[in-house]
Amino acid sequence: HAFGRDEVLAGIDFRLRAGEVVALVGPSGCGKTTLLHLAAGLLTVQAGEVSNSFSSTAFMFQQPRLLPWKTALDNIALGLKAAGVGRDERHFRARELALRLGLAHRDLDKFPHQLSGGMQSRVALARALVLAPELLLLDEPFSALDVGLKEELYRLLLAQQAEQGMGVLMITHDLMEAVRLSDAILVMAPTPGRIVCRFELGQPAASRDDAWVYHHTAELLQTAAVRDSFGLPPAVPALAEVPAVRPGAGLRLVVP
Structure with a gap:
């Protein structure tokens, strides 16, 4: 898929099943929103095909x-x-x-x-x-919300998704959000936009606690594919010994 002479997406091939939550994760400009709009039928497919056998689709935008x-x-x-x-x-x-x-x-x-x-x-x-859509498309609708409200809406969304059995395709910059909500994470890289790896999260989303989410997010951040996609330097091995805080070190802030 291209805009003018600029190739936006290439080599995309994935499947979303009923009842499955799949997250597209990647840096800005990697084609996540374009891919979501193609899935929604908001853009015309220039090459290849989008086969959507879900009987109904709903879209939730950033705003x-x-x-x-x-x-x-x-x-x-x-x-x-x-x-x-x-x-x-x-x-x-x-x-x-x-x-x-x-x-x-x-x-x-x-x-x-x-x-x-x-x-x-x-x-x-x-x-x-x-x-009651069979397919729900989410374009970063929680990105501007505070963490407490995000967690509450995550819980409500997962409860409705489990009850209705709908498939969900979501895009996010937030790797922790993807780990919190999805069954599988597709990591995208730019120029042109492409899927570079897929991670399966074995534990049901409703049973993941904070410790599980933090641990698996940290694990993903150490993988070469994720770091390359987001332009991060190679992972550095953990220090064998963490230096102690200097006695007397601190920070004071006074607002009269």
Whole structure:
């Protein structure tokens, strides 16, 4: 796939199965978003093919992209309206899911500008999930959120994914996020964008604790393929002896 004379993607070949979460990880400019847009049908395939046998697809973007003139409830129900679902039914489904995702009744009557960034992200997630898609595409929707909210949305996403059995293809710069959520990680490198390695994560995502995630993220960061992809220098062996902190060393910060 190319834009003008610039080859953006080359030699891409992978499969996503129902119920599987696959993360595309790589540096900026390696073609992750282009690949996701091809999978979504937002770009025309120039060579090769995209075979999508999932019956329905939903997309969650980096920004919530809520319609400013519609309430949170109507934003969530927007896809159901497009699918021809009646007003009462779509509002019932949207409200039920929104409450499960941590939105309060009072939030659903608010407009996007009245919601915090975290609440807007919940609305965007609910808008995608209320369609019960067989395939969910995620374009770094959690990248601007604080760590506490990220963890909460991770938990909600995994619970819905397990319940609905949907396939998920996500892109991220955050290797720890990929280890937290995915069953398999595809590492991409740029110029042209290509998949250089695949890592399988054997333990179910719902049973991974923080220690497991930190350990496996650190392991991946030591692999040559990951370091080369992100332009990191070769891994340095751990020091046999860590120097002690000098007595009296410290930092003081005073804000009057």
